[in-house]
Amino acid sequence: MRRVNRIFTVIVFIFLYIPMIVLAVASFNKGTDIAIFQGFTFDQYKELFRDDHLLRLLGNSVIIAVLSMAVATVLGTVASVGIHSMRGKLRSAVMGLTNIPMTNPDIVTGVSLALLFAFVGVMLRINAVLGFWTLLIAHITFSLPYVILNVMPKLAQMDPDLTEAALDLGCTPVQAFFKVVLHEIMPGIISGALMAFTMSLDDFVISYFVTGSGFVTLPVEIYSYTKKPIQPKVYAMFTLIFVAILILMVAMNLLQARDSSKKLRRKEARG
Amino acid sequence: MSQELIRLTNLVMEFDGERVLDSINLYINDKEFLTLLGPSGCGKTTTLRVIGGFLTPTSGDVLFDGKRINDVPAYKRKINTVFQRYALFPHLDVYDNIAFGLRIAKLDQREIDERVTEMLEIVSLKGFENRKVTSLSGGQQQRVAIARALVNRPKVLLLDEPLGALDLRLRKDMQNELKRIQQAMGITFIYVTHDQEEALTMSDTIVVMDKGKIQQIGRPEDIYNEPKNAFVADFIGESNILDGVMLEDCKVKFFGRTFTCVDKGFEKNEPVDVVIRPEDIDIVEADAGHLCGTVTSVTFKGVHYDTIVDFKGFKWLIQTTDYCPEGSYIGIRLNPEDIHIMRKSEYSGMFGDYSSYSAEYDEIADAEGSEDET
Numbered sequence: 001m002r003r004v005n006r007i008f009t010v011i012v013f014i015f016l017y018i019p020m021i022v023l024a025v026a027s028f029n030k031g032t033d034i035a036i037f038q039g040f041t042f043d044q045y046k047e048l049f050r051d052d053h054l055l056r057l058l059g060n061s062v063i064i065a066v067l068s069m070a071v072a073t074v075l076g077t078v079a080s081v082g083i084h085s086m087r088g089k090l091r092s093a094v095m096g097l098t099n100i101p102m103t104n105p106d107i108v109t110g111v112s113l114a115l116l117f118a119f120v121g122v123m124l125r126i127n128a129v130l131g132f133w134t135l136l137i138a139h140i141t142f143s144l145p146y147v148i149l150n151v152m153p154k155l156a157q158m159d160p161d162l163t164e165a166a167l168d169l170g171c172t173p174v175q176a177f178f179k180v181v182l183h184e185i186m187p188g189i190i191s192g193a194l195m196a197f198t199m200s201l202d203d204f205v206i207s208y209f210v211t212g213s214g215f216v217t218l219p220v221e222i223y224s225y226t227k228k229p230i231q232p233k234v235y236a237m238f239t240l241i242f243v244a245i246l247i248l249m250v251a252m253n254l255l256q257a258r259d260s261s262k263k264l265r266r267k268e269a270r271g
Numbered sequence: 272m273s274q275e276l277i278r279l280t281n282l283v284m285e286f287d288g289e290r291v292l293d294s295i296n297l298y299i300n301d302k303e304f305l306t307l308l309g310p311s312g313c314g315k316t317t318t319l320r321v322i323g324g325f326l327t328p329t330s331g332d333v334l335f336d337g338k339r340i341n342d343v344p345a346y347k348r349k350i351n352t353v354f355q356r357y358a359l360f361p362h363l364d365v366y367d368n369i370a371f372g373l374r375i376a377k378l379d380q381r382e383i384d385e386r387v388t389e390m391l392e393i394v395s396l397k398g399f400e401n402r403k404v405t406s407l408s409g410g411q412q413q414r415v416a417i418a419r420a421l422v423n424r425p426k427v428l429l430l431d432e433p434l435g436a437l438d439l440r441l442r443k444d445m446q447n448e449l450k451r452i453q454q455a456m457g458i459t460f461i462y463v464t465h466d467q468e469e470a471l472t473m474s475d476t477i478v479v480m481d482k483g484k485i486q487q488i489g490r491p492e493d494i495y496n497e498p499k500n501a502f503v504a505d506f507i508g509e510s511n512i513l514d515g516v517m518l519e520d521c522k523v524k525f526f527g528r529t530f531t532c533v534d535k536g537f538e539k540n541e542p543v544d545v546v547i548r549p550e551d552i553d554i555v556e557a558d559a560g561h562l563c564g565t566v567t568s569v570t571f572k573g574v575h576y577d578t579i580v581d582f583k584g585f586k587w588l589i590q591t592t593d594y595c596p597e598g599s600y601i602g603i604r605l606n607p608e609d610i611h612i613m614r615k616s617e618y619s620g621m622f623g624d625y626s627s628y629s630a631e632y633d634e635i636a637d638a639e640g641s642e643d644e645t
Contacts, residue, residue: 154514161358166324168346168352169372169423227281 002004027235044236065200067137076147110209126136130212282331309480351420366400372423390418396476505622515545534612549590551609560602586625
C-alpha cells in the first residue's frame with residue numbers, strides 16, 4: 001500500500017511540475033520549434049531584457065501587485081481585528097460574507113466590478129473611467145479576503161490576556177495593538193500579504209474587464225498573444241516569474257515552519 | 272491605622288441576563304492582603320476584573336480613594352494585574368517585559384534601568400535580563416509577571432490564581448515569597464484563589480464567595496473557627512455538619528443529646544447547623560464517650576489518619592493521630608469550644624455528611640428517642 005501511495009505521489013508531482021519544466025526547457029531552446037531541443041542558449045533571456053514593451057508591462061503588473069498588496073494588507077488586518085472583537089454569531093456571519101468573494105467565479109466578479117465602475121464613471125461624468133485606478137481598486141477588493149483569511153487564525157490563537165496585560169500596564173488600546181498584538185499576528189499578516197501579491201500578479205480575468213487600453217498588465221497582454229504564436233522570450237519571462245514566486249513561497253514556508261517550531265518549543269517549556 | 276482604599280457598593284454584574292455578581296458590598300484597606308476565595312464560577316475573577324477595569328459593572332459603584340472609577344479605563348488606573356496564565360509578551364525578553372509599563376509611562380532610561388534591576392532582585396531573577404520569556408520555567412515566568420506588574424509601583428496589585436499552574440512545592444515557596452513581597456513593598460494585594468489553604472496562609476482578610484454572593488468576610492482564623500453557614504464551613508477545611516436545636520444560650524441538642532457549647536444569641540429551640548471540625552474530636556474508650564460508633568474506614572494521610580466513624584448511620588470524619596482499626600467500636604468526647612453553631616441557610620443539609628448514602632440520615636431521627644441514655 002505504501003509503495004502504491006508513493007508511486008501516486010510521484011505521478012501527482014510529475015503532473016504538477018512537468019508543464020513548468022517544459023516551459024523552462026523551452027526558454028533555453030536555441031530553435032523556435034518547441035518539439036525539438038536544438039541546443040542550450042540564453043538568447044531568449046537577452047532578447048527579453050531588450051524588449052522594453054514587455055518589461056514595461058511586467059513593471060505595470062508589479063506596481064499593481066505591490067500597491068494592492070500594501071493597501072489590502074493594512075485594510076485586511078484592521079478588518080480582522082474588528083471582526084475578531086465581534087461576538088459569536090455576528091462574527092461567523094461576517095466571516096462568511098468575507099469568504100464568499102473568494103469562491104465567486106472571477107468572471108462574475110470582473111463583470112460586476114466593470115459595471116460598477118462604468119456606473120460610477122457615468123455618475124461622476126468621467127470619460128474612460130477604466131484604467132490604473134479601477135484596476136488597483138479591483139485588485140485590492142479581491143485580495144482583501146485572503147489577508148483576512150490569514151490574519152484571523154493568528155488573532156484567534158493569541159492569548160487574549162496579552163491585550164489586557166498591555167492595557168493593564170498603561171497602553172491605550174491603540175498602543176496595545178502596535179506594541180503587542182501586531183507582533184503576535186505578524187506571521188499571518190506576512191503570509192496574507194504574500195498571497196495578495198501573487199493573486200494580483202497572476203490575475204487575468206478580473207483585470208481584463210476593469211482596465212482600459214491605457215494601463216495593461218502582463219497577463220492581459222499575454223492573453224492577446226494566444227491569437228498569434230507566442231515568442232520564445234515570453235517563455236523566458238515566465239520561467240523567471242515562476243522562479244521568483246517559487247523563492248517567495250519557499251521563504252514563506254520556512255518562515256511559518258520556524259514560527260510553529262517556536263510555538264512547539266514554548267509548549268514544551270511550559271509542559 | 273489602615274485606611275480604606277477600594278470600596279464596592281451594591282455591585283451587580285450580568286452577562287446576557289445571567290447574574291454573575293449579586294450586590295457585592297466590600298471595602299479593601301490600604302496595604303491589606305485580601306483574598307477572594309470560592310469555587311470556580313463563584314464570581315471571584317469577575318470581581319477582580321471589575322476592579323481592574325476590564326469589565327464595567329451592570330450597576331453599583333467601584334470607588335478608589337473615595338472617587339467613583341466605574342468609567343475609568345484599565346490603562347488609567349493605578350492598579351496592576353498578575354494574570355492567571357502570566358500573559359508575558361513572547362516577543363520581548365525578561366528585561367523588556369518588566370520595563371514595558373515604565374516605557375509606556377515614558378520614564379528616562381536611567382530610572383527604568385534602576386527599577387527593573389531592583390525588581391529583578393526582589394523576585395530573585397538577577398542575571399535573567401536577556402533570557403527569552405518562552406525559555407523560562409513556569410515559576411520563573413510567574414516571577415517575571417509579578418515583577419512586570421510591581422515595577423510600576425501600583426497602589427493595588429490584582430492576582431488571578433497566580434500559582435494555579437505551579438506544582439505543590441513551588442506553590443508553597445511562592446506563597447511565602449508573595450507574602451514577603453507584599454509586606455516589603457506595602458502594596459494592597461487582592462488575590463483570587465479557589466485553594467482554601469492558600470487563602471488561610473497568606474491573607475489578612477478572606478472574602479468567601481459562592482453563586483455571585485459574598486458568604487463571609489473575615490480574618491482567616493474567624494473564617495475557619497466561626498464559619499457563617501454550611502457552605503463556608505465545608506469549603507474552608509473539613510467539617511462534620513449536623514442538624515441541631517438550640518435549647519438556650521450555650522445549650523445545643525443534637526443526636527438526641529444535649530451538649531454545652533459557647534454560642535449565644537439564638538432563639539429558643541431554633542433549628543441550627545452544628546459544625547464539628549474533624550481535628551477537634553477526641554477519641555476515647557466506648558464507655559467514656561459522649562457518642563459511640565463503629566469505625567468504617569481509615570486512610571493514612573501522613574500527619575494523621577482520616578477515620579470515618581458511623582454514628583447510627585451518620586458518618587463523621589475524624590482526623591486523629593491515634594490509629595483505630597476498621598470495625599472497632601469507639602467513643603468520642605466533644606469539648607464546648609469544639610462545637611460551633613450556625614444559623615440555618617440555603618446551604619443547610621448540602622454539606623458535611625461523610626456518608627456515601629444519604630438515606631440513612633432519616634434513621635437518626637427515628638432512633639433519637641432511645642439515644643438519650645448513651
